[in-house]
Amino acid sequence: MISDRPASRPRHVHAAGRPGGRRLGAFRSTGSAPLRDWPIIVVIASHAVISRRDSVQFITTTSIDNIDGYSYSALSRTMRSRQGKLSFPNGWGGKRKGAGRPSRRSTANHHKRPAHHRWQPVHATLRVVRPLPSLRRQAIVAAVRRTFPRTARSWFRLVHFSVQDDHAHLIVEANDRQSLSRGMAGVAIRMARAVNRVLQRRGRLWSCRYHSRALTTPREVRNALVYVIFNLRKHAPGTRGLDACSSAPWLEGWETPPTGPPFGEVENPPVRRPETWLARTGWKRLGLIHCREAPKAKRAPLR
Helix, strand or coil, X not given: CECCCCCCCCEEEECCCCCCCCEEEEEEECCXXXXXXXXXXXXXXXXXXXXXXXXXXXXXXXXXXXXXXXXXXXXXXXXXXCCCCCCCHHHCCCCCCCCCCXXXXXXXCCCCCCCCCCCCCEEEEEEECCCCCCCCCHHXXXXXXXXXXXXXXXXXXXXXXXXXXXXXXXXXXECCHHHHHHHHHHHHHHHHHHHHHHHCCCCCCECCCCEEEECCCHHHHHHHHHHHHCHHHHHCCCCCCCCCCECHHHCCCECCCCCCCCCCCCCCCCCCXXXXXHHHCHHHHHCCEXXXXXXXXXXXXXX
16 A cells, blocks of 8 residues: 555445445555545555546546545556656756766777788877867977887887877888787877876877778878878968978978978988888879878768
């Protein structure tokens, strides 16, 4: 019985409202208070239900009797109840736009990475958390460039790179999927430590795991090289000259070798010579790279 139990000892209620009449299961009341004054909404017995007509309504099968404004109805043993809807005044509570934990910016999915073959170069992208100062500061680029030679392994090597304000593009080579994962983890960790050391900060630097794309044809490799080397021209159209925050000085495949101060000539170059056929020779069959090239702009969607 779902109710506040009365203080006095209850007795059975009969169909005629008096002792000796027809008995209806386990409906109970007190002799001191009439049935209509009960603080009860629903009473469930073995085969019957009691409900207030003006407050709760049920689908009944057979009406048995009516006493003091209450109806007694026989139902099956199993009953289904409908969940009520709560109203939230003044716009507080409930489902609303913008509620909950703020979402992080993520451009890489978390599915299992596909198998990697050693003859395929990989174009990888790392994005930083916001807000952060630009990664193209001279001190940051110098610190990051010094970490690249330490990432070289016999099973992993960094071929080209480009550092932008809030992300970095890398072209790498690896023997297999595990080598690629371990090599990229080493690059990301060393870059994060170098940037945090210069900015005198602590905490995570990258917003999500790296995005990767395998380059399987000479055309894809050449397009990726132009995209990485001249990535600054995508974000700042009209920029001339080579990007000092990229591996342009170490590219072997210029149609006209760039002139100017050898800002990239250091004793320990940050990148390694490519060993895959696609990144070393294959892409050159489509033509060497001119210093005036730029990444192609995205096509406007059809309307």
